[in-house]
Amino acid sequence: MTDDPIDLVKETDEGGQELLPRAGTPPEELSREKGSVLRVPEAMPGDPAHVDVEVPDDETMIINFGPQHPSTHGVLRLMMELDGETVLRSKPVIGYLHTGMEKTGEELTYQQGSTNVTRMDYLSPLTNELVFSMAAEALLGIELPQRAVWIRMLLAEMQRVASHLMWLATNGMDLGSTTMMIFGFREREMVLGFFEKTTGLRMNHNFIRPGGTAADLPDGWEDDVAVIIDTIEARLDDYDQLITGQPIFRERTEGVGAITAEEALALSATGPILRSTGIAWDLRRTMPYLDYDKVDFDVIVGTFGDNFDRYAIRFNEVRESIKIIRQVVERMPVGDYRVQDKKVTPPPRARIDESMEALIHHFKIFTEGFKVPEGEVYTAIESPRGEIGCYMVSDGSAKPYRMHIRGPSFVNMQSLPVMLRGGLVADAIATTSSVDPVMGESDR
Amino acid sequence: MSVPVSVPTSTSTGQEVVFPPLADYHETVTSYKVAGFAMLSDLTAVDYLVHPGRTLPDGVAAERFEVVASLLSLSAARRVRVRVQVPEEAAVISSLWDLYPGAEALEREVFDMFGIRFGGHPDLTRILMPEDWEGYPLRKDYGVGRVPVQFKAAPGPR
Numbered sequence: 001m002t003d004d005p006i007d008l009v010k011e012t013d014e015g016g017q018e019l020l021p022r023a024g025t026p027p028e029e030l031s032r033e034k035g036s037v038l039r040v041p042e043a044m045p046g047d048p049a050h051v052d053v054e055v056p057d058d059e060t061m062i063i064n065f066g067p068q069h070p071s072t073h074g075v076l077r078l079m080m081e082l083d084g085e086t087v088l089r090s091k092p093v094i095g096y097l098h099t100g101m102e103k104t105g106e107e108l109t110y111q112q113g114s115t116n117v118t119r120m121d122y123l124s125p126l127t128n129e130l131v132f133s134m135a136a137e138a139l140l141g142i143e144l145p146q147r148a149v150w151i152r153m154l155l156a157e158m159q160r161v162a163s164h165l166m167w168l169a170t171n172g173m174d175l176g177s178t179t180m181m182i183f184g185f186r187e188r189e190m191v192l193g194f195f196e197k198t199t200g201l202r203m204n205h206n207f208i209r210p211g212g213t214a215a216d217l218p219d220g221w222e223d224d225v226a227v228i229i230d231t232i233e234a235r236l237d238d239y240d241q242l243i244t245g246q247p248i249f250r251e252r253t254e255g256v257g258a259i260t261a262e263e264a265l266a267l268s269a270t271g272p273i274l275r276s277t278g279i280a281w282d283l284r285r286t287m288p289y290l291d292y293d294k295v296d297f298d299v300i301v302g303t304f305g306d307n308f309d310r311y312a313i314r315f316n317e318v319r320e321s322i323k324i325i326r327q328v329v330e331r332m333p334v335g336d337y338r339v340q341d342k343k344v345t346p347p348p349r350a351r352i353d354e355s356m357e358a359l360i361h362h363f364k365i366f367t368e369g370f371k372v373p374e375g376e377v378y379t380a381i382e383s384p385r386g387e388i389g390c391y392m393v394s395d396g397s398a399k400p401y402r403m404h405i406r407g408p409s410f411v412n413m414q415s416l417p418v419m420l421r422g423g424l425v426a427d428a429i430a431t432t433s434s435v436d437p438v439m440g441e442s443d444r
Numbered sequence: 445m446s447v448p449v450s451v452p453t454s455t456s457t458g459q460e461v462v463f464p465p466l467a468d469y470h471e472t473v474t475s476y477k478v479a480g481f482a483m484l485s486d487l488t489a490v491d492y493l494v495h496p497g498r499t500l501p502d503g504v505a506a507e508r509f510e511v512v513a514s515l516l517s518l519s520a521a522r523r524v525r526v527r528v529q530v531p532e533e534a535a536v537i538s539s540l541w542d543l544y545p546g547a548e549a550l551e552r553e554v555f556d557m558f559g560i561r562f563g564g565h566p567d568l569t570r571i572l573m574p575e576d577w578e579g580y581p582l583r584k585d586y587g588v589g590r591v592p593v594q595f596k597a598a599p600g601p602r
Contacts, residue, residue: 095572100589102557103581107588138457265482265518268546279518286521374499377457378486378514378525389486391512395495406486406514414549443572 060088063425067096071174071429074439078416078432082425090420090428092413097443105403109369110136113400115206117390120405121441122203124163126155126195127383128405128441129208134289135390136210136400138377142341146291146333148212153290154225154328155198155208156381157321161232162191163384164314164321167436168239171311174433175252180243187235190228197224211345212338222329229322236318244315253308257419257431260305269415271386271408272317273435276302276309283382295327307427307434314384314436344370369398383408385436409435409442454501461525463504469528470538473513476524477543481515484544485523488512489530489554493584508532509560513540513547530560539565557582 061082067075075096081089105116117132118125130152137144169184192202197218199207207214218224243249259269261277274281282299284292300316302309338345346365347358374396380389386408393402412435419431453462464472490510492498500506507529515524530537539562540547551562552571559580562568570577579586 095570095574098572100581103588141457266545268484268544268550270485281518286518287523375457376490376512378459378512378523380485380523387485389514391486391488391514393490395498401495402490404486404488406488410549410553411546414546 059083065428067093071432073170073433073437076413076432076437076439076442078420078428080420080425080428085424085426087420087423087425087428090417092416094410094413094439094442097439099444101444102402102404105400107399109398110210110372110400111365111369113403114209115204117403117405118204118206119440120407120444121383121385121388121409121438123166123438124159124384125204126159126208127381127388129206130156131379131381131383131388131390131405132392132403133208133210134381135377135379135392136372138379139372139375139392139394140210140344141373142211142339142344144212144339145336147216147335148337148339149290150328150332151213151217151337152208153292153295154217154325154332155195155213156290157324157328158191158194158225158228160321160384161229161318161325162188162195164318165191165232167314167384167433168243168311171430171433172243174429175249177243177249180239183235183239183242187232190231194221194224194228197221211341212336216337222332225325225329229325233319233322236315239315244312250308252427252430253311253434254306255304256307256423256427257434258304258306259415259419263418264305264415267414267418268411269386271383271412271436272310272313273305273386273412273415275300275313277305278303283380283387287380289379289381292324295324297321297324307430310434317384371396371398372400380406385409385438385441386412388441405441405444407441407444409437409439410444413437413442456525459523459525461527463501463527463529466528466530466537469511469526470540470543473515473526473540473543476515476526479517480519481517481524483516483518484513484540484547484550485516486512486514487540487547487550487554489558489560489582491558491582491584504529509535509558511537511554511560535560536563537561538563541565556580559583 063080063082065078065080067077077093077096079091079093080087101116101120105113108116114129114132117128120128165184165188169181169188172180172184195205196202198221199205199214259273259277261279264274264277270281278301280299280301283289285299297320300313300320302313342361346362351358352362372394374394376393378389378391380387387406388408389406391404391406392400395401416432416435420428423431455461462472490512491508492506492510493508496506498506509530509532511528511530513526515526528537537560539551541551542564549571551565552568554560555562555568556570556572557580569575573581
């Protein structure tokens with residue numbers, strides 16, 4: 001650490017986010033991608049043999065990929081230094097979708113907070129609501145009824161299916177398989193239709209709230225879910241035939257965008273990226289939350305850490321999620337879907353017509369919100385993209401003092417320069433896709 | 445896995461928390477890394493400007509900022525949270541980038557949002573806000589952006 005703060009200010013003052021010129025950069029620094037913001041440090045140098053130190057500045061070209069390019073999954077900008085078709089260095093530039101949601105979260109009560117966080121990862125909104133609610137409940141110290149827990153598990157797994165199907169669709173499109181795109185969107189729509197029936201909205205549900213869920217599952221939900229998972233399961237075999245064995249797909253994904261287990265760990269990558277390197281780390285299994293320790297499922301791991309492994313992991317996780325959903329449907333407990341704690345749960349609508357106290361109570365909860373005891377907590381769950389965490393600080397009022405979301409897309413983006421290094425620019429699109437970034441969550 | 449002595453510890457809602465002094469921050473995290481905490485799962489900060497009377501263990505003097513790092517041990521499936529008090533007048537703390545390269549983007553975000561500087565960070569620039577932005581949005585003395593909305597007597601469409 002530099003001792004003099006003044007020097008530090010000088011050396012770390014806000015500069016431009018540009019790639020530094022190649023000339024005048026020592027070779028060992030090039031292997032660590034000097035000037036690339038998300039780079040590997042001294043402890044984890046790349047193989048110097050892979051760095052072509054002979055390439056002078058005037059033979060390379062820096063191109064900006066995005067932020068408007070459709071294959072960047074939103075507004076990601078990738079600066080890539082190219083030598084012909086080969087990516088020498090790259091640097092993701094983010095922030096184009098920053099809307100200050102953490103600041104907004106400090107202005108909203110715990111009751112309103114889930115409407116805010118649900119808009120972060122717009123491809124798996126229920127996961128965001130779940131982690132936010134779990135953090136608030138940990139501070140409140142309330143225990144949920146069994147039915148609420150299992151409804152949450154059902155919805156979280158349906159969400160994982162929808163999110164992975166969406167990923168299969170966009171990944172197919174990035175590799176030129178428009179058939180897969182149509183198929184993925186078609187099946188995802190079935191899940192979204194169920195969400196619309198259950199929560200009232202296709203996305204941004206605000207359904208999982210501190211204290212349980214907003215409502216019970218609709219009548220006949222078992223049949224709806226059974227139809228959806230049976231259809232998707234049968235069609236997964238079609239996709240398997242369409243994609244997995246296809247020579248072009250394998251050529252374009254196998255060995256492309258590889259990352260080692262050490263690099264993934266060092267760069268804090270979680271989710272399919274970490275599992276593709278062979279580390280069986282899934283929070284549902286390794287640090288169980290909800291009732292995931294009571295259901296049977298497998299954690300899918302890869303071997304090579306390449307794009308194909310990440311594809312195979314997501315593909316098979318859909319099957320595992322369907323397995324969990326089957327068990328949830330079978331074993332769904334009866335009871336309340338919200339905690340019967342008057343402090344947190346507003347009185348039911350029927351009571352408001354009968355009782356003045358209930359009306360006042362209802363009014364108080366929706367205008368002032370409920371107070372949460374002072375404290376701080378970090379909760380983490382497994383989102384389709386990796387570990388999503390919520391660090392919440394309460395000062396005893398009805399609004400979080402600080403609400404920080406650790407977004408898996410934001411952190412996983414750091415492994416992108418490592419995966420892209422030395423690859424072809426055409427593969428950059430496939431590799432970016434295999435990270436599965438959602439910019440709404442990355443930028444918050 | 446032993447905690448270095450002279451570091452006050454506590455549990456918050458059942459989670460393990462340590463409070464090293466600012467000077468021992470890097471050393472404490474190093475000892476955790478050696479003890480098997482292979483991943484830095486989260487790093488953020490809190491501005492306690494308007495909540496000074498928070499509960500802290502004995503021997504920890506409250507400062508305005510607090511940097512919070514969550515370390516994760518995959519082998520033991522255990523988390524530990526490191527909370528460091530950072531004074532307002534010299535909001536400088538050593539970077540964890542040399543231990544955990546994944547700290548890079550997280551520390552940049554803290555710098556961007558709170559103006560806390562990380563010594564030893566390779567490229568401390570704004571990550572979410574525009575490069576020429578003034579101020580640090582998540583500080584408590586930074587106002588919430590508002591767009592004035594006129595409800596009554598608004599001029600009609602021309």
